Amino acid sequence: MGTPKRLRFFVPSAQSVACGLFLKPFTCKVMEKRLRIILATSNHGKVKEFQSWISEYEVVAYSDIMPSFEIDETGTTFKDNALIKARAVYEKLEDKNDIVLSDDSGISVPVLGGEPGIYSARYAGVHANAKDNLNKLIQTLKDKGIAKTPAFYTAAIALVCAKGEFCVHGWMHGDAIAEARGNNGFGYDPMFIPCGYTQTLGELDESVKKAFSHRARALELAYIVLKSLK
Ligand SMILES: O=c1nc[nH]c2c1ncn2[C@H]1C[C@H](O)[C@@H](COP(=O)(O)OP(=O)(O)OP(=O)(O)O)O1
Numbered sequence: 001m002g003t004p005k006r007l008r009f010f011v012p013s014a015q016s017v018a019c020g021l022f023l024k025p026f027t028c029k030v031m032e033k034r035l036r037i038i039l040a041t042s043n044h045g046k047v048k049e050f051q052s053w054i055s056e057y058e059v060v061a062y063s064d065i066m067p068s069f070e071i072d073e074t075g076t077t078f079k080d081n082a083l084i085k086a087r088a089v090y091e092k093l094e095d096k097n098d099i100v101l102s103d104d105s106g107i108s109v110p111v112l113g114g115e116p117g118i119y120s121a122r123y124a125g126v127h128a129n130a131k132d133n134l135n136k137l138i139q140t141l142k143d144k145g146i147a148k149t150p151a152f153y154t155a156a157i158a159l160v161c162a163k164g165e166f167c168v169h170g171w172m173h174g175d176a177i178a179e180a181r182g183n184n185g186f187g188y189d190p191m192f193i194p195c196g197y198t199q200t201l202g203e204l205d206e207s208v209k210k211a212f213s214h215r216a217r218a219l220e221l222a223y224i225v226l227k228s229l230k
């Protein structure tokens with residue numbers, strides 16, 4: 001065994017101590033300013049998913065920093081509506097260094113001509129709630145004698161910030177069934193069975209959605225954009 005290496009202790013010189021002290025407040029100042037993501041959504045199910053999935057950034061629902069307001073989703077695509085929502089909230093931001101993230105999403109059933117699609121949130125009427133929409137889609141399938149049929153979710157995530165506007169998409173394929181099973185997730189989840197499973201998203205553990213839902217897939221792409229904004 002060779003002679004033990006002399007342990008060299010770093011004795012800080014006066015300059016490095018001063019420099020360290022000087023940098024410290026500056027460094028921790030820089031450390032403090034984590035990028036903040038403002039969610040341009042009033043959907044609590046989405047807020048819950050985004051806040052539990054995004055860990056590198058501070059994630060705040062826009063209604064926590066300003067009075068919530070009606071945003072008319074007049075677009076003809078998920079992308080249009082996502083950008084409409086993100087722009088509307090970004091315009092009202094005090095701190096333009098924040099990044100606004102919105103999500104426009106929905107379920108599409110090809111046998112119904114792609115319904116409800118971008119109208120998923122108001123499928124049962126402009127004042128419909130999630131339960132009304134779910135029950136209407138179940139009833140529509142029942143009226144056509146359909147127990148199970150292919151369907152897919154689409155999520156368009158828009159990012160609007162000082163450096164520009166971005167939009168990414170994610171999809172999740174599976175089957176819509178003419179009944180509701182389970183209470184996990186939100187919206188149409190109790191009637192949606194993802195490919196490769198026999199249970200609905202209402203019955204499956206929420207980690208399944210985190211692994212490969214339309215929103216999770218779109219978020220993976222949104223991360224690439226967010227990293228480029230740092
Ligand atoms: O993972 C999902 N699991 C189940 N249902 C889902 C999902 N993702 C979207 N959906 C349904 C809910 C709503 O009926 C519509 C979204 O409509 P969409 O306009 O994007 O959201 P929203 O009006 O509920 O809130 P907001 O516009 O403030 O984001 O599709």
Ligand SMILES: [Mg+2]
Nearest residue numbers: 043073104121
């Ligand atoms: Mg909406």
